[in-house]
Amino acid sequence: MDRALELRLTGSIFDIPEPAWDACACPEATTGRALNPFTRWRFLAALEASGSVGEGTGWAPHHATLYAGDDLIAVAPIYLKSHSQGEYVFDHGWADAFERAGGRYYPKLQGAVPFTPVTGRRLLAKPGYEAEARHGLLAGLAQIADQSGLSSVHLTFCTEAEAVAADGWLHRIGQQYHWLNQGYRSYDDFLASLSSRKRKTLRKERERAQGFGGEIRHLTGDQIQPAHWDAFWAFYQDTGSRKWGRPYLTRAFFDHLHEMRDDVLLVLAERDGAPIAGALNLIGREALFGRYWGCVEDHAHLHFELCYHQAIDWAIAQRLKRVEAGAQGEHKLARGYLPVPTYSAHWIGHPGLRQAVADYLDKERAAITEDIAALAGYGPFRKDGD
Known part of the structure; x- marks a missing residue:
């Protein structure tokens, strides 16, 4: 590419046309679902339109757009943060160490x-522009932070x-737990492994969970009705108040999520007709x-049934x-x-x-890598002789 790259920051996802953003974020969605529904324009727009991010939240949108001449070739979801929550x-x-110093x-x-x-992906480039976009976005964001005193x-x-x-950036790893489909035909096929x-x-855990006195339903697309979001808002508030002190998302966010319900699976436990x-x-x-x-x-x-076992079933x-x-x-891990x-x-x-952070991350990476290897050995899958 012989054209100069120009990085711009904008204060709202609504300043970027949805087709232009999604051409970078999820070009595969033109023939089906997006690989990652969270970086689609409509999901990020729902966060902004609902007030879940923006003024007063500590998440101020400063989304990046990268141009080669007049062509938008990449975007990135960027926020100016005044805290480290969420x-x-x-x-x-x-942050504490730096401010104490x-x-x-x-x-x-x-x-x-x-x-x-x-x-x-966080550096969302049009197909064919990946290498140039990564370089332009990374260099541009670091330059903006340096010049702005961030x-x-x-x-x-x-x-x-x-x-x-x-x-030139510092690299960090963490860990999560994912279930991987090894070509299973059913949950019983998975259990056999x-x-x-x-x-x-x-089996005993699922039997006890499913004996709560009601039924479990999978809802997606038009099966999801506005009243279901009222029920889920009550669930979300209960969990949020216990985990975070206050929920991050507003009630309005779920109304916006209803507009993308084809990308949503609700697993509901209902008793006497009520969730x-x-x-x-x-x-x-995928x-x-x-x-x-x-x-x-x-x-x-x-909790285990709805979040883990039913997810595997589906x-x-x-x-x-x-x-x-x-x-x-x-x-x-046990599930x-x-x-x-x-x-x-x-x-x-x-x-x-x-x-100081580089020294810390060297030790942290070694510890997490060792932890992942050790934990994998404690998985529930059959070993020789089982």
Whole structure:
């Protein structure tokens, strides 16, 4: 490419036409589902239109657009952050140390999908422009942060390829638990791949969970009615108040999510015709992404049933390659979800802070890599002799 690249930041996703954004974010969606529904224009627009991000939230949109001449060749979801909440890649310790030393860590630039620990491309380029776009976006974001006096730029839950391409940035890994479809024809087929003891345990767990006194339903597309979001809002508030102190998403966000209900799977437990618990998933071309769970009644193992077992059931039926069940949670291991690495890249301007973080990340990467290898050995799958 012999044309100069120009990086611009804009204060709203609504400043970028939806077709132009999606031509970079999910060109494959023209022939079906997007690989990652979270970086589509309409999902990011729902966050802004609902007030879940924007003024007063600490997530100020500063989305990046990269032009080659007059052609938009890449975009990136970027936010100016005044705190480190809702990111799932924790840098509170870095911020505290820097500010104790007299530095100013906030604001910072965050390349992420808010409140969404799902791996996917963060440097969203039109096909054929990937290498140029990665270089232009990474160099441009670092230059903007440096010239503006910002402490740092962070790409979180990016792809491994993007992290590797971030030359001169600090690389970090984390871990999640994903279920991988090995060509299973049914949940029983999946169970047959487990050790006999684990197989019996999960059968008993599912039997007890399904005995809560009602029925479990899978709803997607037009099966989802506006009243279902009223029920799920109650579930979300219950979980949010216990986990985060206050929910990140507004009630209006779920009204906007209704407009993209073809990408949504609601798994609801109903008793006497009323929903008492539910799990919200988004559907990608290859994966089911578990996002939120909640309940208004407590029943043994119902959380595991709705979030993990039912997700596996549905993924097998739809021939999806995997289920990504969200952040953290070693309890997922016994249910067939194995540890996998996640990736992020960090540009830090201050030399002293950069060196301190680099030293920390060297140790953290070694520990997490060792942890992933060890945990994989504790999975429920059959071993020789089982």
